[in-house]
Structure formats: structure tokens, C-alpha cells
Amino acid sequence: MEKKKILKGKRKRKHPQLEAEAESHPHHNQQPKSKPLGVSSKSVTTTNPYSSHIAPTPQQCLSLRDSLLALHGFPPEFAKYRKPQHDTNTNHHHPALQPETVLDGLVRTVLSQNTTESNSQKAFDSLKSSFPTWELVLGAESKELENAIRCGGLAPTKASCIKNMLRCLLEKRGKLCLEYLRDLSIDEVKAELSLFKGIGPKTVACVLMFNLQLDDFPVDTHVFEIAKTIGWVPASADRNKTYLHLNERIPNELKFDLNCLMYTHGKLCRRCTSKKGNKQREKCDDNNSCPILNYCKEPF
Numbered sequence: 001m002e003k004k005k006i007l008k009g010k011r012k013r014k015h016p017q018l019e020a021e022a023e024s025h026p027h028h029n030q031q032p033k034s035k036p037l038g039v040s041s042k043s044v045t046t047t048n049p050y051s052s053h054i055a056p057t058p059q060q061c062l063s064l065r066d067s068l069l070a071l072h073g074f075p076p077e078f079a080k081y082r083k084p085q086h087d088t089n090t091n092h093h094h095p096a097l098q099p100e101t102v103l104d105g106l107v108r109t110v111l112s113q114n115t116t117e118s119n120s121q122k123a124f125d126s127l128k129s130s131f132p133t134w135e136l137v138l139g140a141e142s143k144e145l146e147n148a149i150r151c152g153g154l155a156p157t158k159a160s161c162i163k164n165m166l167r168c169l170l171e172k173r174g175k176l177c178l179e180y181l182r183d184l185s186i187d188e189v190k191a192e193l194s195l196f197k198g199i200g201p202k203t204v205a206c207v208l209m210f211n212l213q214l215d216d217f218p219v220d221t222h223v224f225e226i227a228k229t230i231g232w233v234p235a236s237a238d239r240n241k242t243y244l245h246l247n248e249r250i251p252n253e254l255k256f257d258l259n260c261l262m263y264t265h266g267k268l269c270r271r272c273t274s275k276k277g278n279k280q281r282e283k284c285d286d287n288n289s290c291p292i293l294n295y296c297k298e299p300f
Ligand SMILES: [Zn+2]
Pocket: 265, 269, 270, 271, 272, 273, 284, 290, 291, 292, 293
């Protein structure tokens, strides 16, 4: 498509959900600069390339989950996406915790690519207030649509991705609704969503985990960096291979919490992974509070 150049600009973190499909988290983000949004380049491998790589063991996964949970608590912004069985009491009647529709979640993930969480949220809110229904979005002029989501960046690319997806969905299903995906398996959902141009594997993984409460483990930049740092994948791993390996190794029941916690830790901690002097990275800057560093010192 026409987006190559678009991805070259700055990228920032954003909502742990999307990214340029080649990269980050869903409600996450980041990666190769020259790929169209959400489109995987060549044929993507689907079997684990590191089947002989032992880490992470279930015990390592549990241990990291517990350490990160003790440090950060469960990140509140992800609470509403947790499986119902996770929330012991409350929640069910709270209107704010009504599940987001799958279509809203997919569009939110698209809008979260290559921008900050805050700008992506603003873009989504602006879209919904400008066009209260998906039918109106589909019928809108491209320019109007771009204007509504401009604050989230990559407006022409994202607007065209959203419109194409809606058009294709309407043709296929007769209505603008993705709730039917709730009854499908992970592989079936992947097959359905991969038919939409511009919707890449990372976006799909985010929708699987956040909106469909299926046991999938999206790999955004933060998750990717931490996984390499602690040796859960070889240092030469790329994001797709990391996705395949971690999805096979991490116990299903730990995927959601561990993913949200690794994302949150990667975003906040400036000690264990990268170099970027991100302002947000302050919270765990005190002494020895980074469990990732401890793991590096004393490998499990
Ligand atoms: Zn850290």
C-alpha cells in the first residue's frame, strides 16, 4: 500500500496494543520502519523456531509474574480486559467495566499503533464522538475521518485501514459487528481477521488477548526487549519468532497477567532494558527494585 514512508517518522510508545504490525503490544507498539501497518511481510512462520530453547519454564513464568505483580500491582488500565473468572467479586455490575465490543477493540488497537496511549485514547474518543456508529465511519469522507483521528498520528494510513476493514466486514457479514468472533477458536479468529487488509498479526494477538479473552501473548516492544534480556529467547530472535516461542512456552493461565505486567514494567523501568531516557520511566528507578535485573544476575 501507500504507507511505507509513514512508518519512518518517530515512533512512540502507545497503547499496549498495536503497532506496525511487526512489532509491539495492543494495547503496545513499534518495529520495522518500512512495513505497512499491520501487514506481515513474507510468509510468516507459524511453528516455534526455538523448540529446543528451554526457557521460559512454567516456574520461571510464575516467578516473574509474581515478582512484577509485587512490584507494580496489577495495572489498572488492563483490569477491564481480564477474564471474568479473574475478578473474584465486584466488577460485573459496574457500567464502566462493560466489555468493549470486539470491533471497538480492533479499531482501538489500530489507532494505538505508533503513538502514545494518551494520544491513541484521544483519537478513539474523537472518532466515536464524530461518528457515533460504525456505519457513519464507513460512510464518511476519508478527510473527515482522518481529521477525527489526526491526534493519534498516521491518520491517512489508519483511516484507510479502518475503512477498508469496515467495508470488507460489511461485504462479508452483512453488518458491522465482530461479536461472532467470540465463539471462535484462536486459529479461526486469526484466519478471519487476516482477511482484512492492514490488520497484522500483532493487532490480531491484541484482540485475541484483550477483547476475546483467549490465551494469546502479543509481543510488543517492551515484552520483546525483556524476553531477550532475560534469555527467554535467543538474542538474535525477532519479534515474530519470539511470539511463536513464548506462546508455546508460557502457560495459558499466566499469559494475560504476565503480558500486561511485562508491558507495564518495560514502560516504567529504565534500569533493565533500554536506553531511551523516557520520562515515564521513573517509577522503579529506586535501588534494587527491578526483578529483571535480579533475574539476569541469578538466572533461574
Ligand atoms: Zn526493570
